Amino acid sequence: MFIGWGANHILLYNDGYAPMLADRHPDALGCPFFDVWPEVQEELTPLFDAVARGEPVHMADLSLELDRPGRPREAHFAFSYTPVRGEPGDVEGLFCACTETTERVIADREASAARDRLFEMTRDLFGVATFDGYLKTINPAWAAVLDRSHEELTSRPFAEIIHPDDLATTADVVETLMQGELVHQFYVRLLKADGTPVAFAWSAVPDADPASGIFYTVGRDITEEQNREEMLRQSQKMEAVGQLTGGLAHDFNNLLTGMMGNLELLQMRLARGRTDDLDRFISAAQGAGRRAASLTQRLLAFSRRQTLDPKPTDVSRLIRGMDELLHRTVGPETIVDIVDTVDLWPAMIDGTQLESALLNLCINARDAMPGGGRITIEGGNKRLDQRAALLHDMDPGEYLSICVTDSGTGMEPQVIARAFEPFYTTKPIGQGTGLGLSMVYGFARQSGGQVRIYSELGMGTTICIYLPRYDGDAPHDAVDDASSKEIKGSGETVLVVDDEATIRHLIDEVLDEQGYTVIGAGDGAAGIKVLQSGARIDLLITDVGLPNGMNGRQVADAARALRPSLRVLFITGYAENAAVGNGHLEPGMELLTKPFTIEALCMKVADILRQPLSS
Template sequence: MQSDSNPLPTARETDADHARLDVLQAALDHINQGFSVFDAELNLLAWNRGLFEMLDLPLWLARRGMPLEDFFRVIAGRGEYGPGDIETMVRRRLERAALFESHSFERVRPNGQVILVAGAPLPQGGFVTTYTDVTHERRHQANLEQTVLERTRALRQSEDWLRLVTDNVPALIAYLGPGPVFRFANRAYAKWFGHTPVSIIGRTAEEVAGPELFPDLAPHFARAFDGHAVSYEYARKLSTGRLAHMRSTLIPDRTLDGRTLGCFVLSLDITDQKRSEAALAQAQRMEAVGQLSGGLAHDFNNLLTIVTGNTLALKRLADEPAMPDLAVHLDPILHAAERGADLTRRLLAFARGDEGRQDRIRLAGLLSNVGRLLSASLPRTVAIETEIADAALEAVIDAAEVENALINLAFNARDAMPDGGTLKLCLSRRDLDENQAASLGLSAGLYAEILVCDTGSGMNEETLRQAFDPFFTTKAFGTGSGLGLPTVYGIVARTGGGIDIESKKDSGTKVRMLLPATEGARASGDGSEAPEPIAAGELVLLVDDEHDVAEVVRDQLCALGFSVLVSNDPADALDLVREVDEIRAVLSDIVMPGRTSGTAFAETLRSLRPDLPVALMSGYRQAGGGRALEEIACPVLEKPFTTRMLAQTMSEILAHDPS
């Protein structure tokens, strides 16, 4: 009778199972990881050779049914779990293992070996665990992390050096990424837009530049991100109210395959350069004015000579009983002609630097004249007051220059009083002793003190300190040359005097001019009355290419008692000198037709007749003419001139006539 229980395995089947297990064990032994299987009672069920070799476990543990706690006790006994009670450490680990939970952790053995332990529970209870030696990987990772750390530190140091360099470069430097967004900016660039090098990072260009400026910059940024280098200029008003000018260059940051990653920004403050360019342009314009004014002065003075000469002729007729009221109308004409001549000289002095003509001038009259001129030029909201404490003060000055200085100061005062105010011109005497004069950089003595005072906005200390600096101006860019006060300073300095300014913000300005002075009555004619004849028919050769001018001067010479030959051509005049021995003197214009000049003509005359007196007339002296005139020692009569001035010049040259 057969039994229902499972038959016992035969010897053949047992041998087959052992063979399969041997094959499985051989396979597990060739795995480069440790391997173990513990059953539900935490007894060893399977393992491989790698487990015992990797963990240096004794081989007596390599037996089926070996409890897990024996493994823990061996390992703890070697101190691999750290200090403490061995049984306590074993018990704690058994409790954790009995939970049959997945686990993964790394354990560093005392020899530095790093073992990755990973376990997972089995369906019928127990768990399978793998042990991996990750020492090499962890060392490689640690080396990699150290390398990254060192490179990060080097990069940070490099960035610090870059920051140090860029912050000390006198330029604005930045880097823009796509957006465009700021990725870097040196201190100067960040400060330019009111940021710090930290606060500007990550902000868009539109946010930093602002809604007013960014639309002007956006096309340049777009072109730079398209891969093109761009240069441009822009202006921006600073918080101080000053308009600053900047020149920027954008350089694309491109990869080898042509992609644009961002752009570098280099900006330079060109405000001073713009001012210098404007000053140079102004100087060039003034040079052009000077060249133009030379020709205009010659023609204008010829016209004034005609006006003056004919007016003087009419004044001689006015002495007749039949025309008693004619002189009343002629005096204003003469005065207007004199003012026109002064205006021409002033234009030449400013535009070409010609030296002015100095004379002894009654300052009270000059100040009164300036007051009259200003009353018609300044707004009605500006009241003009003139105070003259000493009417006898006189100074040796170029009246036109000093008038120009006072008018310049008055116009500055007008600009400082846009809503009106009071302009005061004062004249008084100052006697400076040695100490007072030394403090002002002057010589001791009598001075005329001219004050120009206003009730305008005044100046702060910084403006007052730079008031006389060339090209310094507080006016809007392009509306002031910055040459007004320096010109006034130069005019006063040429007289041997001094100038200073007192001013406070919102308290008006007082400009004090000190001119070396004398006092006393001075007899001076106005040049209008006709002098007595100084010659009795002596023959004079008059040379002038302007027919009308020649006729006026001929009449003036005839009124002085001379007989006159007139020539409009230098070559014809030379022939007359050769042929007419009775010619006693020659009066010639400096500007002659063709290539011949008056000075060359005078030299030729001297070679023909060294004893012949020569005087020259000038409506405008060319640059360099002064040296030539000194070499031939010819007096020069500046047009327009009065009959008295002509008489004085003719008397001078005839007095030196060796015959």
């Protein structure tokens, strides 16, 4: 600090001011101020004059050029000038408290310049935006990446360059920022001038002053990262396809060998006139066929293309009804507890597939406890908010969970990561197909749900199936004694549309034996001609996947247009789900999945013909 006394501002200062004087100290003491600092007289005279008039002067940053050996000419000071008054109250001099800020100011400027260079050079998008939807300040990367001019980007609402599907996300982020909260790692795509979307990962923070109405944001182009991830996924997919193909070929070759070998032996015996013990070969061939059918169903379940027959289902009742089956399947060394399933919400699912999924989980749980143990099946109702749904890779909403827990060996993380892959198994050769969990996963996903594995080595495993809640009541079906049903026909006429002659002739033979009249057609057009002929038709059986541009659903719709009360039975080898309404069929329509048994076909035909006619 110093005092400038009298009209010439004679300089009196303390030790703290001496370093600012450099080589002018100590000679400056007692000299007129502007004799000591002649180079700043022009800048400081107006300030000194103001003090002489009794006006204090304060400045946070005063920039001056000073001649001080070994130092830059540029100097910066923060100071205040205060009048010093004599006895009558007249201003006799001034008092200055000052701090030299040169090093800090230059360092700040250099840091700012570095930030500016980074701002100019980076490929990341830096921006200052307003809450009313405009970009206020942007770095050159915006124009370079999006092929748009700086003027276009800052003069139009930024919603115009955001992908339409990401506008809702953007609105949620802006609302959060307006509440003063930071938002990290959200994903919004921007549109280039030609409409091409570019994927960005963003972070945003509101200004410290809420009244400013602005926020700061930075976005990183993740297109290449996504491309690399997609290439990795594709590579993993091809690896899985290779594993799937190899496993499929192995299992089917075994089954085909069993079928073809037994049929060949049967043919040889008949050729030699030996008719004893033929049932053994027939049963063996049929068993191989059933295992092949089960294998294809599991594969279709994994790929989410199995034909589901979803109905409102009382899941609690279904699980309790499996109690005896589960105990019998896992054996006496394993205890099965079914708990907390009484108040479970209903679900719109294929009950048979859920039973199969639970049976698979219990078999896996049993195999994880070679010395016996406890399996617990527990149900629960869950409401998943946005955050919980994101963690489970599901949509927010209401779900019921069915969890199967064992006290077994547990699973390592790398095993959990591959558990749902088809044909992946940790069981010894010959003790598992590797399709059980993949079938469970496919069923849950196809039903709009999810499967999650929670496991720790040595502590056991919990596998939970999550299924969407059905907003309604599940009907309690009456117990059906299949053996007591009459499956014989009474001369009804059935139109069969299937491009596979073998299947068409098989259905013809079976239904003819049951007392029905059967008319066959090789494609949709031929079937429509029969329907237009005026011939009596009581039931239409049609394959879903037909050739020549008309699928089974289209045939059924055309048939209903001609004969509104016609009953329809769809048969399908896999789920052309869109064609059959994803399992949600109109009254008077039923579904039968190939391969089917003769008994199942006869039962289904009898059932649908017994249903009352719709008007």
